[in-house]
Amino acid sequence: MHGLLFYGLYEQLTAQGDKVRSLKTAKADKADVDAAIQLLLKLKVDYKEVTGQDYKAGCPPSGTAVSNDRQSENGGEEDTVDPWNVATNSAKGVDYDKLIVRFGSSKIDQELVDRIEKVSGQKPHRFLRRGIFFSHRDMNQVLDAYEKQKSFYLYTGRGPSSQAMHVGHLIPFVFTKWLQDVFDIPLVIQLTDDEKYLWKDLSLEDCHRFAEENAKDIIACGFDVNKTFIFSDLDYMGSSPEFYRNVVKVQKHVTFNQVKGIFGFSDSDCIGKISFPAIQAAPAFSSSFPQIFKGRKDVQCLIPCAIDQDPYFRMTRDVAPRIGYPKPALLHSTFFPALQGAQTKMSASDANSSIFLTDTPKQIKNKVNKHAFSGGKDTIEEHREQGGNPDIDVAFMYLTFFMEDDEQLEKIRQDYTSGILLTGELKKMLIETLQPMITAHQENRKNVTDEMVKQFMTPRPLNFNF
Numbered sequence: 001m002h003g004l005l006f007y008g009l010y011e012q013l014t015a016q017g018d019k020v021r022s023l024k025t026a027k028a029d030k031a032d033v034d035a036a037i038q039l040l041l042k043l044k045v046d047y048k049e050v051t052g053q054d055y056k057a058g059c060p061p062s063g064t065a066v067s068n069d070r071q072s073e074n075g076g077e078e079d080t081v082d083p084w085n086v087a088t089n090s091a092k093g094v095d096y097d098k099l100i101v102r103f104g105s106s107k108i109d110q111e112l113v114d115r116i117e118k119v120s121g122q123k124p125h126r127f128l129r130r131g132i133f134f135s136h137r138d139m140n141q142v143l144d145a146y147e148k149q150k151s152f153y154l155y156t157g158r159g160p161s162s163q164a165m166h167v168g169h170l171i172p173f174v175f176t177k178w179l180q181d182v183f184d185i186p187l188v189i190q191l192t193d194d195e196k197y198l199w200k201d202l203s204l205e206d207c208h209r210f211a212e213e214n215a216k217d218i219i220a221c222g223f224d225v226n227k228t229f230i231f232s233d234l235d236y237m238g239s240s241p242e243f244y245r246n247v248v249k250v251q252k253h254v255t256f257n258q259v260k261g262i263f264g265f266s267d268s269d270c271i272g273k274i275s276f277p278a279i280q281a282a283p284a285f286s287s288s289f290p291q292i293f294k295g296r297k298d299v300q301c302l303i304p305c306a307i308d309q310d311p312y313f314r315m316t317r318d319v320a321p322r323i324g325y326p327k328p329a330l331l332h333s334t335f336f337p338a339l340q341g342a343q344t345k346m347s348a349s350d351a352n353s354s355i356f357l358t359d360t361p362k363q364i365k366n367k368v369n370k371h372a373f374s375g376g377k378d379t380i381e382e383h384r385e386q387g388g389n390p391d392i393d394v395a396f397m398y399l400t401f402f403m404e405d406d407e408q409l410e411k412i413r414q415d416y417t418s419g420i421l422l423t424g425e426l427k428k429m430l431i432e433t434l435q436p437m438i439t440a441h442q443e444n445r446k447n448v449t450d451e452m453v454k455q456f457m458t459p460r461p462l463n464f465n466f
Helices: 002-025 030-051 096-103 110-120 139-147 167-183 193-199 204-219 233-239 241-252 256-263 271-284 307-323 361-371 380-386 394-402 406-418 423-446 450-457
Strands: 133-137 152-158 187-191 228-232 300-306 329-333 341-345
Touching: 002 030, 002 307, 096 133, 096 307, 110 139, 133 307, 139 152, 139 300, 139 329, 152 167, 152 271, 167 300, 167 329, 167 394, 167 423, 187 204, 187 271, 193 204, 193 233, 193 271, 204 228, 204 233, 204 423, 204 450, 228 233, 228 450, 233 241, 241 271, 241 307, 256 271, 256 307, 271 300, 271 307, 300 307, 307 329, 361 423, 394 406, 394 423, 406 423
Parallel strands: 152 187, 152 300, 187 228, 300 329
Antiparallel strands: 133 329
């Protein structure tokens, strides 16, 4: 986890250095320049204190620095958030405000939500309105360019570790589809079947098969085939010289020390893991898809993803300018909690922690009633008198993801908090929301043929002019 912290500080320092230079170039007011320099100096002191290294522009921190184990303000262990593990001791879930500070990203505030509405001409998605997508990197820059008729493209992905996906896996795809629709832009979706083979006890054939099965669930979300390219790493990397060349460029610019520091790799990890981050970085560069962007290197990428994937893209953003590409922008989502509570995210490897997209209405009902962690009181009398806690109640958390009506959701919150609404009634509302949604998804998936999958996964031009 030290590497994640180091990299967040490194990004903040780099951004502050850029700000000082731009203020000087613009001959800004002396007081503004002095204030920016003072903050830069303070960040350099903080950086040395935490990493044990002097800050050097263009040289990210190595993973060998020593730092005291960080602990949260209440004396407990800090939340664990990396691409493979998410855990917290808090029933409310991960402290996302602290995570923003630790990762060095920016909060999606009301001003940015309003700006997205203004630029897109559409009501913001409920994930934006409710802070489910809560953090960003350079989203204002993307909007600035879009207002000047400079387009961008979307990139998201999925690690196909199982045949069945769960409802938590839908979050980035539901939001990415909304972005594609409102901005009318192309989308690339990476299926990292190679990653799953390297990390899991699975055969290469199974990983590739899971990628094709997961592609059907992704297509069932309603993506436009004329604007969407879905690809398996195992297929595309061998057939695209441009993609592989970008992988090699990234590999050359990240040292073993840096990759250990960022991802926590050890000397006993296979070399495939150590080189994999470059493969996840490559789709963030438009030149990796010559069939779509006609060889252009300057089309900016926007990546909607859960915040546990951010270490990959902090590395990508650091390398991008050194190999002549624009830095990708990011939109980060919160985690979709496990049924047992928000201390960890939903996992496909634990059937009882997850609502799968293959579950029957009866299975959904049983899982919610039996396993969904409750914020209610032990007895009806106590609950009526003291009310429940929606902030730790999994049924209420899930409704914030899937119920569209803001006023209805707020009324449920108030009724549950006051004790008018019982836990069983709240769970019933969730069941009645999930059952038709998952049934509709299953119907859509049945209509996805092998021929449609082939169409989405064939490298080809997309209907878009840059």
